[in-house]
Amino acid sequence: MSLPIEINEERQEPIYHQIEEQIMTLIVSEHLLAETALPSIRALASQLGCSVITTRRAYQNLEQRGYIKTVRGKGTFVQQVDTKEKSTQKFKTVHDAAKRAVQIAKQHEYSEPEVKELFLKIIKEEYDA
Amino acid sequence: MLKVRGLTRRMGESQLESINLDVERGTVHAIIGNNGAGKTTLFEAMSGDYPGKGSITINGHPVSSLKGKEQFSYIPQTITELEAFSLRILHKLHKTHDSLWREDRFQTLVKQFNLPMNKHLQRMSIGMKQKSILALQLSRDTPLLMLDEPYTGLDMEGQQILDRLLLQHMEASDEHAIVLATHIADEVQRLADYISILHDGTLSERVEKDELQRRWQRIWIEERVEGISQAPGVVSVSSTRTQEIITQDAEATKAWLSERGVMIIKSQSLKLHESIPHILKTGVSA
Incomplete structure (x- = not known):
């Protein structure tokens, strides 16, 4: 099994963090359900072209945060995450994506009204469809 | 797991100058170097074939000791001494004399690689010869694989099969490890955790692959x-x-x-x- 995640070479955050966040998103959005077996750190490393040092660190952090659990000799599995935690994380994911979009607009010297107008246009396009 | 200390060899064209190397269990270590950098000389020495100065141990056993030889399988780049034989004869030798032999694995590999049992290795194509050596060596149940340019001559299907075999080797136990020589960046990207550069017979300190990508x-x-x-x-x-x-x-x-x-x-x-x-x-x- 491979996971629908990828490493972005242009992002400055460390690779283990990118992996961690993407798996977390898959779990809180319920694309990965509780009890689902995750690929081994070795299989994930070879899928992404990174080292097992990196994938192990991502898994360790996710385990500490209670999203996954490693059972020795059996593998790594998705944990049950409570609803409150899920909605907090969903909010954070959406919030961060919107914030990044605004930062890019700022870099390109968009004014506040211009950004607002653009957002409203996109919202209309997406929700009317 | 594999410890090389002060390995020095001054013979022929390629020389090795006080090489130190540590390959830890659970890791894949790539030795990168241009053609002629001394990769094959290093691998020959590490496999106990041509001992030079210095020490080479695997899990504490000297590489040329009986215990040491049980710790690793070696895919060399050239196999002249085996070329006069067919796979059938080499298979029989392993089956009767090799205590680490796994017959089920060998039968699977022969089928996967579609190998002719009766043909002499010297009459096979480079790729087929490589598949034969892989089938023989990867059917031995050892914790360490030493691979000198293992993808040489393999077709795409063969490459995929080898990728899977190496993955299986590493997933089978936390005690397993691989050290491989290569000059192909894509193999390093797919497989390695640590990288050392061999340049003019000296080996650089190892660096973690992802650290290299963070810095460059x-x-x-x-x-x-x-x-x-x-x-x-x-x-x-x-x-x-x-x-x-x-x-x-x-x-x-x-x-x-x-x-x-x-x-x-x-x-x-x-x-x-x-x-x-x-x-x-x-x-x-x-």
């Missing part, structure tokens, strides 16, 4: 900056409308740029197929 970056800046080619980490600068910088120490270069108030348009990690040639060319310590 391409940075684009808008303006020309005085002295940029001497800035810390900078390996090359080229300019079109924007300036493109290759650095081997992104953090230092970016700090230098920000001290001078230079705007970075974009930066991106180099893939290994871009950074490794730089490293090999300049002999820069990784």
